[in-house]
Every structure is written in structure tokens, then in C-alpha cells.
Amino acid sequence: MPAELINKYMREAHLPHIWCPGCGHGILMRDVAQAIEDLGLDQNKICLVSGIGCSSRAAGYMDFNTIHTTHGRAIAFATGIKLARPDMNVIVIAGDGDIAAIGGNHLIHAARRNIDMTVVVFNNDIYGMTGGQFSPTTPTGDFATTAPYGNIDRPFDIAALAEAAGASYTARGTAYHAPLTIKLIKEGIEHKGFSLIECASVCPTYYGRKNKKGGSVELMTWQKENCVMSDKAQHMSKEELEGKLVIGRLSEKDYPEYTEQYKKIIEKARK
């Protein structure tokens, strides 16, 4: 029940949220809450860490131990929290600019360490909070307030980047595919190691408007019609996948986890 979810996991005194009507971030925040509810986790044992951006405001709305940090640095703060309290479930919520531009270095290094945390990226392909500048995930040719003639940058695939850097679980969901996204976030939280769930969000206010792609409904209809499940995508050619978004679980590996490894260091040092 949505109302129960709100009662239990949202700080109602701090609602309504600042997000625009039709923003995808609210749906994704709900998905995070639902995943936690489904897993039956202790609220006091969850630490939600965010950076700066529209997406990062989620931390203040959700009733856990929450910390809204500096732009791009959520994973680095989370690393300190996890090492100080390995018993905590550490979840990071971040935007695409936050995680892949200014925070890109922290993303790849936390993935390389395979430190146990779950990063949920609210990827709207744009900088929402600062008013619609292009981000590292804005597709080439798209428009943004700082790409008035079309974007010449090539976009990152955040999930592939994390996988290549050493993340042991990666997946992609969307604002439209709520049940799937909830399932993926659950898997990510349960996974021991660095997990990243890239969630395609929508920003009708800037991305939609600048690119004449319509409002929230049109942007989510695109998600509905153009996503391919990862197991199906495996059997499709590059040409067939052109213009499609692959969703579902993307990778799962069995790498040693960092805090577990550090426990062994302590044992060695104390001998």
C-alpha cells in the first residue's frame, strides 16, 4: 500500500518534495522504499547517503539515518561510513552528474574496491538542479542549456563503467518499469559488494523541454516502448539494439568484499 509506505518510510513533515510535477525521481524514491520494505530491513540499520542535485534531495525525505553531502562525494562519504560501521546497510542515491562527472573518480574506485554498498543512480541525462546543462549521460546530438547547438560529447554508460571498474553487481531499471526496478534494487542491497542500479529517470522540465520530447508521459512512454530485457538483448545484434535501452540485471560477479578483506588485515596486524 502506497499510503503505508509513505507513513513508514517518508518524513511527512518534510513533504511536499521540491521536485517538479512529472519528475521521475519521486517514482524512483518510492522504488527504493519498496525494496527496503520487501526486504524487511531495520530502518535504524540503513544509512542513506546522497550528493547534491534534484535526485539527492531524496535523502532528506526518507526516514533513515540520512546524510546529504557535497556534490559528487556521496560514495566517498559512504566509504567512511561503511568502514566505520560495516554492519550498516549503506545506500547511495545520486544523479548522473553527481555520480559520473564530478564524482566519477569515486565511483570507479569504490567499484574497484568492491566495498559493500548499493548505489542507485537517478539518471535523467541532464543536470536538473542547475537548470538543464548537459551531463556525462546526455546523448550526443541532444540539446541542453550549455549545448545550444547540440551536444558533441559522447555519453557514458554508467552501469558498464561501474562493471568495468570492478563493481560486482550492476543493473538497469527505469522510472516506468517500477516492479522490475524494485526487484533490482532489492538484489543490489542483498548483494555483498559494490552494487549499482542505474535507473533511467525523466526530467520533463529541462530535458523534455530542451529536446522537444514532450512531458513526463511522453518521456515514460519512450521508456515503455524502447527497453529490452538484458537476457533478450544477449541474443540481439548491435543493429537491433540501436536506440534501445537494455534493462534488467547486467552483471553479477563474485569478488572479495573490501570490509571483509580489511577484517583480515586487522587479524594479521594483531597477531
Add this chain to the structure above:
Amino acid sequence: MSKRVLMQGNEAVVEGAIAAGMRFYAGYPITPSTEIAEQSSVRLPQVGGTFIQMEDEISSMAAVIGASVAGVKAMTATSGPGFSLKQENIGYACIAEVPCVIVDVQRSGPSTGLPTSPSQGDVMQARWGTHGDHPMIAVSPSSVSECFYKAIRCFNLSEKYRTPVILLMDEIVGHLREGVEIPSVLDVEIINRTVKSSEGHQPYEGDIHEIPGWHLNGGGRYNITGLSHDLSGFPTNSNEITDKLIRRLMGKIEHNADDIIEYEEKYLDDAETVVLCYGGTVRAAMSAVLEARKQGVKVGMFRPVTVWPFPERRLKEISPKVKRIIVAEHNYGQIVLEVERIVKNDCKIDFIGKVDGTVITPAEILKRIKEGK
């Protein structure tokens, strides 16, 4: 009982920090602070703590704040370029009131400068390095033994006033090796933060000795933000609440200046000339003062141990009674500006500043003491 050991300043910092309760260190290697990271990587796991080498200084500062809000005393150390990178998150620790210790072993700048040469060029950066009005405490040791005890003091001040504290070293002190007495039973008090856990508690309310209640012990699920916030820790756009917040942050240091400020004085009773110095310059100054005294010159020394907040009131008592203050520092003139602001026309102010990467010698100070007499 204590044991006497030969130790380097940087190593003594780690021992002091561990004695103070440091159980987390995050850093990125940089000369001349690297030994602090190396020693922490050896010592922390021995006491059940955690060392992590991060990908840069920005993330090191962030991880330190993260560990501290999770309830563990945490420290990072760096030099020059790395200190610049830490600044944004130091400001975060100021506004969110997160206790932590930042060691800056100063080296010649700006930029990469003379990486292995001594300098005291970060004094103003230590005070104002992060943007916006913010409180700051910076402590400057001048011997290896002080590296040990001042590291403890930095942790104590940060826990007590829930604020980041800078241990402002320089290459001279960081790389100095001398015999120190390490007590087997600590002869100084260790201050630990007060932790609130009750549901419905306002984390930022109460007196300044209380740490914001956000912690991971369960019970109160607090929010921490670098945005302007009210007593509950949630963001606000209110100008009134912001005004109160900034004034309280500044006030908690200003109103407790007497508890925070430490200084050292030598031969001030009859002094006509005073050498004012701090950190790695103190030894040279002291030997110049002793030599001048032998030669019959009435000279003394005043040394701020706490560089920030500056011992303003004490200096203002001294300055009308003396003829001249010689400020000696390894920079183009930073603390001398503070001295000029405080002393005004009470006495003459002289300045010895070095920016070539060499140390100020006792002979140079002695010459100046005798010149102006």
C-alpha cells in the same frame, strides 16, 4: 612510567592521535606528510581501527567525515595541494558540525612549488580556505613531543566543540627527529563526544558541548546536510534561522576562546623586543633570543600555539608594554597581518619572512633583534 623513544614529528602525530582515540584514517600520499599515512596504515589495524588510502584528498576528507558521523574518531593528513583539495569538505564539517582532525604539513607553494621545502604559507588558508564564514581552530606544534600532545588536543577540541580542527604542522616539525617521552598511561584527559539517541530529539539543540545527535546507534534517525538547516538538521531557506546558525557556529569558538587558545611566553617581564613566531620557527627564534639575552638585550618570545583563534587578547596586553615585535614566519607575511590588526600603533612591528624554501636561521633573527635596538 613512560618510555623514551626517538621519533619523527609525523610519527608522533599518529601516536598522539591513536592515544586520543583515532580509529579511522583516510588519506592520499603527499610529501612531507606521507609518513602519517604510512604509520597509520601500520598502527590502526593493530588497535582495531581502519586505514584507507583513498583516490584523492577530496574523497579522503569525505571518508573522514563519513566515519566520524558513524561514531568513530577520524583523521586525515596532507600537504599543500592536498590541503587545497580538502577545503570544500572541511566547510561541510564546519556547517554540519562533524568532529574530525585535518593535519596539514605545510610545504612551499603555491601549486607544486618546492615540494620538499619548509613553508608556513598555509596559515591564512587554514583560517579561510573553505568558502563562506566559518569557525576554525588550528594548532601549531613546534617539537616532536608537541606533535604527540597537540594531536591529542586537536581531537579533544574537535570532539568538544564538534568542529573540524587543523593540526597545522610544517616540514620542519614533521620531519624533525628527536627523543620523546611516550607515557604508558596517558597523563592528559581524553574528551569524547556526547551522543544523543532519544527519539524526537533535536540534534542541533542544547549547549555547545553536545555533538549533533546524528549517529548510527539506532533510535533517532537524524538528517545531516551542508545546506543551511534548523535545529532538527533539515534544510531551511529561512534567513532568520540561517543567521542564527552562522552566529552560533562562529560564537561557539569565539565565546570559548579562553578554553581553546594556548600560547607560550618567554622572558616577557622586562622585554623591550618580542619575537613572535609559531611552529617550526620557534626553535630558531628561541636560540636567537637566548643568545641576545647573553649579550644583554632585553628580548622575549611570544608564541601562539593555537594559531586560530589567534591569542588576540594576550597580544593586546603585551604590545603596549614593549617597543617592538618582530614577526618571523616562513611566508610572505600572513600572521604579521593579524599582528598589525591587533597591535595597531602600540609598538613597532618588524617582519622576517622567507619564501625561498630555506629555514629562518637563529643568526638571521639575532641580527634583526640587534639591528632595531
